[in-house]
Amino acid sequence: MKPAPFAYKKVRALDEAxxxxxxxxxxxxxxxxxxxxxxxxxxxxxxxxxxxxxxIGGLDGIARNGDTIEIGALTRHVQAERSDTIARYAPLIARAMPFIGHAAIRNRGTLGGSIAFADPAAELPACLLALDGEVTAQGPKGKRSIRTSDYFKGLYETALGPQEILTAIRLPAADGNTRTGFAELARRHGDYAIVGLAASARADGKGLKDVRLAYFGVGNTPLRATKSEAALAGGDVDAAVAALDLDPHDDIQASAAVKKHLAGVLLRRVAAQLMERQP
Amino acid sequence: MSMDMDITLTVNGEAVSERVEARKTLVDFVREDLGLTGSHVGCEHGVCGACTMRVDGVIVRGCLMLAVQCDGAVVETIEGLSDSGEVADLQAAFEQRNALQCGYCTPGMLTAAQELLQQAQANNAVPSREEIREHISGNYCRCTGYHAIVDAVESVAQERSKARAGAQS
Amino acid sequence: MKITPDSPPVLSALDRPNSYIGRAVPRPNLHRLTQGRGQYVSDVTLPRMTHVAFLRSPHAHARIVSIATEAAKKAPGVVAVVTGAELAKVMTPWVGVLTHLKGIKSAPQYPIAVDRACWQGEAVCAVVAKTRAQAEDACELIDIVYEELPAVTDPETALDAATPVIHESLGDNICFERKLDVGEVDKAFAASDAVVEATFVCGRHTGVTTEPRAIIADWNEGEQRLTVYQGTQAPHMMQNLFAKHLDLSESQVRVLTKDVGGSFGIKVHTYADEMATVALARLLKRPVKFVADRIESFVTDIHARDHRIKGKIGVTKDGVITAFEIDDLTGIGPYSVYPRTSGIEANQVVNLTGGPYNCPNYRAQTRVVFQNKNVMCQYRAVGHPIAVAVTEGLVELAAAKIGMDPLEIRRRNLFPDDGYPAQTASGLKLEQLSHHEALAHLDTMINYAGLRAEQKALREKHIYRGIGFASFIEVTNPSAAFYGVGGARITSQDGATVKLDAQGLLTIHSGVTEQGQGTEAVLAQCVASSFGISMDRVRVVTGDTDNTPYGGGTWASRAAGIGGEAAWQAGKALRGNVLAVAGAMLQARPEDLDIRDGVVVDKATGAERLGLDELARVAYFRPDTLPPGFQAELMATRHYVPRGWPFAFTNGIQASYLEVDTDTGFVKLLRHWCVEDCGTIINPQLVDEQIRGGVVQGIGAALFEQCLYDERGQMLNGNMADYLVPMAVEMPDIDCGHVVSPTADSELGAKGAGEAGTAGAPACIMNAINDALRPLGAAPLTDMPFTPGKILAALGKI
Structure with missing residues (x-):
């Protein structure tokens, strides 16, 4: 089991790549x-x-610019895991990080790589969708930003063009009213989840508003559950679960029915996290 | 573009210059080109952890990196960690508790465990059994059932913590 | 943390001064392995060595219409491209049958498929090249035209008239069947107060050794001799098979086994691709190396356990088990594996079901059928996990039905500890077991009453925990009854040669092998103890057919009980020889002397008389100073084979404590316990670690592992991301306890301990899950592995 032959070029600049x-x-x-x-x-x-x-220099790093957190594409998972900025201003990413692979994988794997690869069962694409983040890409025609809602196109398919490189992701910085929740069910720690849920919302008095629920492992891309978002914003968890309209396929780990049931369980668990007062 | 490349790196403290195929993984390179067979090949798709080694101070899967990516890097394998004495206490604890049977996962397991212990050292903490289990969950052992490995790592964590406390007082 | 305490020596004969028997001494070979200085076959390179890669059938069943190899032959680095037809001229085919499995049949199997591929993954062409990567490159250039044939995949319909027959020459798809009817089963069921029936399913799974299978074969045309470096459990068996199928004498074949990265029964069989590697070396007259990669391992390493068993138990309201009945069905792939056959597991299921219980009425049927999937054969604890799951599953279901505590029903039916020798309904002869003492020990160890109280309290908070048990018997120390009587050249005896070197140190050469069990430690402990020397002065040599006594290797938990006894006896014999020399030198009677801690002493007083280095110096360099006519014999060989009993059965009981998340169907393992009786414990730490590792393999079967196939015979999860082996964080701590009932068949009294953990754990987990869910009215779960989906279905949530 050895790779087929290929050439290798280490580039120093985006233009070169x-x-x-x-x-x-x-x-x-x-x-x-x-x-x-x-x-x-x-x-x-x-x-x-x-x-x-x-x-390529300058592509790793985590920075806050006012109400935006920018994470360079080459930022390794371990950097995000240990970043105070992430913990404080991107708590959803911090919640998700321990679920991703294992230490040796997190030492090498990059956030940009995960978003560019767009595995539908991976944690970070769903987090990006839940946070309504943006992807920054650079190509022959220059730089552009892609809203998450336009970014995930299909199975391992994104809005990135054939010559475009994902350079950064941008997330809204959390403030005192930000609520996040994350849960996933994998049969073994660190594996791709049977189903997972990344969520964000804003506190609205004792309730929630701007609820965004992004499921992973239930379709070809991370998927919003918009009807459930509305129900949850209305404070009705039962209705939110009832409103789930996911249509997953059977896979090796679980049947569609199991995934749908577990999606409901996760929604209750994540809803409880969103309701908690968060630091 | 050439399918072969010249690379220069430091392996276990030694300067190494070799010409390698671009497609060659780091673990195949250290095993086949350098004769460092302590890093093992178990799955070649990043799951089993038998090829765990250190590159520039952090543990990586040797099957998920190319040798050409390590041009200029500092690579440490179990042979280097052994010869320097860095993991001598961990090795002794594994031997004392029979925390290895066939030994094939052991170099990777020791290397992974050492990273956890270094982090604990940096945070002046002693990892719990649960934390140890979680950290070594990227390393597959079919023989032991893991209990003895957890015992061995836990005992070294405690001993090193005591040594730290002793050094500080 | 619990460090295993040393056990006191059990037999006075073993209680020699400085005895290592019963002591948790570290293994002498570990330091090499922790330093990464082991030498596994995958580490070995030889001059002029080539690498072989196999092109494998993508179809479960297909006729090979044509193979075009021209392009591959011209690819960079390629030494040869060889088809099955070409290799069939070098090596003869084999048929995996044994005469004592009455009626078993199989078809001839070739190193590489000749005109038909019978499972997805069967090798159909070989490429030998300078590197493995180049061999794989060239494999992509081979053009094979297949005519796909219908695949037989479902054992349930394999025997239907409408199902195609895989091997026409065999007439049908049945490999082996066996029926047994003992006592008065129907009458017993009729007289029962309750009869419980359930269908148990054990998932097809595989060994996933950390080091995949690896072999280097080197044919020396000048010497006319084959040297094979192989990660195998049975070097002498392989020596015989290589010789037989290459038409060589055994003396022309040397098999070397160095460090082996895990075996568990995976590496004790004849694999077509390994046989092909050997044949290619003969053909090409140079070394050829084959290391299975993980992807090909999943479709070629033997699979095991794929059984469907309909089970039935009768019980009186007092909890007396009246009868057991099983109907077992298993599909074993297209060939019975050579030379141990693929009938043994089913045979063991019939033999072992009901094994711990004193119940005279038993009816069993098993059918072993061919199918177009990877082959199945013997894997750790052959048949035990299946038989134990059926037996213990039925016993706990029966207990629940009559409202009896699961330990109490066992107390009422387990063979009494003072009733041996005994015989099971299936005819297994039991020398001395300790089911009741083991159960009592476990009851205390787990604080059963306390656990039940905790379980009850938590249920009120809607936390569902379960406690499950599994009693078991375990086959160890097999005599010739296992394979030899069936005509296989697999020896059940084993030998040890011990020599005193010129500096007074010992070397032992043994026919058993080391794959991590601690064989080398056990051999050193036995020799050091019986001879009278410290262990660090004993060097152990195993795994070399040129340099060790003829032996069976390590499988079926035989290394300690059989290899250890041979070592013990050889050490004793050499002590006698050395004392004869000492007597001659000291003008003393040998029987008045002893060897203690490497020194010849006066037996009565312990006074030191002569160092072994001095004795060796005189014996080797100044024999002229010894009395005329006296010849020193400083090497002794002894062999041992169990004769009193066909197998040394062991026994034990396991307990699992776990929690089921009834919302998700996920199971969290909280704790696991095992009390077992392997006779004399030579090294308690090694026994505990065999148990723990075995338990986790059993847990894998219960919760995670399964080779998934579609109806066309395609394996769906043949990689380590999708085939779930147990990793550390999901596994519990495992406590071990021991009862000691030595076998009188040997002086050591040791039995094996390698299967116990794997034998009992799946049943134990199953029973604990059912115990957790019983108050919720869940249907009993009997279909392994117990995935979240199956648990949710049992709870009616999906």
Missing amino acids: IALMGENLDARLLAGGQSLMATLNMRLSAPNLLIDING
Whole structure:
């Protein structure tokens, strides 16, 4: 089980990577490599060129600019896990982080890589959707921002163009009224979840408003449960569960019926987190 | 573009310059090109942890990195950690408690456990059994059932904590 | 934290000065392994070594119409591209049958499929190249035309007239069947106050050794000799098979087994791709290495346990078990695996069901059928987890039906501790077991009454915890009754040779092997104790057919009980030889001398008389100073085979305490206990670790592991992300306790301990889950693994 042959180029600048992608349509970008390398080893993917972007300066880092948190694409999971800025201003990311893989994976895996790969069972894409974040991308035509609602297109498919590189994600910075919730059910710690739920809301007196529920592991992309959001904002958890209209497929770990049931259980658990007063 | 590349890196404190195929994983490189067979190949898709080693001070899966990515890096394998004595107490605890049977997962397990113990050291904390279990959950052992491994890591955590307290007083 | 205390020596014969028997001494080979200085086959390289990769069938059943290899042959680094037809000229096929499994049949199997692939993953072509990567590159250039054939996948319909027959020459898809009817089963059921029936399903699973299968074969044309480095449990068995199918004498074949990254029964079989590797080395006259990658391991390492059993138990209102009845069905892939056959597991299910209980009425049927999936064969605790799940599942269901405590029903039916020798309804002969003492020990160890009180209190808070038990018997120390009588050249005896070197240190050569169980420690302990020397002065050599006595290797928990006894006897024999030399040198009577802590002493006073280094110096370099006619014999060999009993049965009981999240169907394991009786305990730490590791393998079966196939015979989860092996955080702490009933068949009295954990854990977890859910009216769960979905379904939530 060895990868098919490929060439390798470590680039130092985004422009260099973008140009190389233009010249090599079979090229793949290599960031943390924690998903890509496994597919290469299994020959599920056989690019002719790997463009290693780990040497591009300025793409890692976590910064707050007023009411926005910007996380560079090459920020490793472990950096986010230990970041005070994340803990304070992006608590949903902080809640999700311990569920992602294992220590050695989090040491290498990047946040940008996870969002670009867009595994429908992964935690971070759902967090991004729940937070109504933005993806920043750079391509031959320059830089652009993509709203999360426009970003996830299909199974492992995003709005990124063939020569575009995800450079950062931007999230609204949490304040005193931000509420977040996160839960997932995986048969073993660190595995992809059977079903998971990332949620954000704003405190509204004793209730909630702007509720965003983003499920993962139940479709081709992370999915909002908009009807349940409205019910939850109305303070009715039972109605929110009843309003779930997910339509998952059977997979190896669980049937659609199990996933739907568990989605309801998670909603109750996450709703309880959202109701809690949070620091 | 060439399928082979020249790389220069430091492995277990030694300067290494080799020409490698771009597609070669780090674990295959240290095993086949450098003869450091203590890092083991278990699954080649990042699940079993048998190839766990350190790159630039943090543990990684040796099967999920390419050797060419380590140009300029500092790589440490079980052979280096052993020869430097860094994990001698952990190795002794594993031996004392029979926390290994076939031994194939052990280099990766020791390397992973050492990172937890270093973090505990930095935070002046002693990890609980639960925390130990969680941290080594990326490392598959089919033989022991993990109990003895947890015992061994826990005992070293406690001993190192005592040593810290002793050094401070 | 609990560190295993040393057990007191049990037999006076073993209680020699400085005895290591019963002591938790660390294994001498561990330091090498913790330093990463082990030498596994996957680590070995030889001059001119090549690597083989196999192109494998993507279909479960297909005719091979044509194979075009021209492009592959021209690929960089390629040494040879070899088809099944070409390799069939080098190596003869094999058929996995044994004469004592009456009626068992199978078809000839070739190293590489010749004209038909019978399961997804069967090798259909080999590429030998300078590197594994190049061999894989060239595999992509081979063009095979297949004609897909209908795949037989469901054992339930494998015997239907409408189902195609996989091997026409066999006439049907039945591999083996057995029926047993003992006592008066129908009468017993009729006289019962309650009869409980349930269908149990054990999921197909596999071993997932951390080091995959690995082999290097090297044919030396000059010597006309084959050297094979193989991660195997049975080097001498493989030596015989390589010789037989290459038409060589056994003396032309040397099998070397160094460190092995886990076995568990996976590495005790004949694998077509390993046989092909050996044949390729012969063909190419140079070393060929094959290391199975993880993906091919999942579709070629033997699978096991795929059984559906309809079970029935009768019980009186006083809790007396009146009868057991089972109907077992298993699908074992397209071939019975060579040479141990794929009939043994089903045979064991019939033998072992009801095994702990004194119940004379038993009826059983098993059918073993062919199918187009990967082969199944013997994996750790062969048949036990299935038989124990059925037996213990039925016993606890019966207890619940009559409202009796699950420990109480066992007390009323387990063979009495003072009633041995005894015989089970299936005919197994039991020398001496200790079910009741083990149960009493467990009752105390887990604070059963306290646990029940806690369980009750928590139920009122809607927290559902369960306590489950499993009593079991375990086959260890097999005699020739296991394989030898069926015509297989798998030896049940084992040998040990001990020699005193010129510096007075010992080396032992043994026919049993080390895969992590601690065999080498046990051998060193036995020799050091019986000879009288410290363990650090004993070097152990195993795993080399050129340099060890002929032996069976390590499987069926035989290494300690059989290999250990041979070592003990060899050490004793050498002590006699050495004392003869000492007597000659000291002009003393040998029987007045002893060896203690590596020194010849006066037996009565313990006074030191002569160092072994001095004795060896004289014996080897100045034999001229010894009396005329006296010849020192400083090497002794002894063999041992169990003769008194076909198997040394052990027994024990496990308990599980767990919590079921009734919203999610997730199970959290809180604690696990095992009390077992493996006779004399040579090294309590090694026994405990065998139990713990075995328990976790059993937990894997109960909660996580299953090889999933679709109806076309495609494995759906053949990777480590989707096939769920147990990892640390989901596993509980496991406490072990012991009762000691030595076997009188050997001087040591040791039985095996390798299967006990795996044998009992699945049943134990199943019973605990059902105990947790019983107050909620859930239907009993009997279909392993117990996934969240199955638990939610039992609770009526989906």
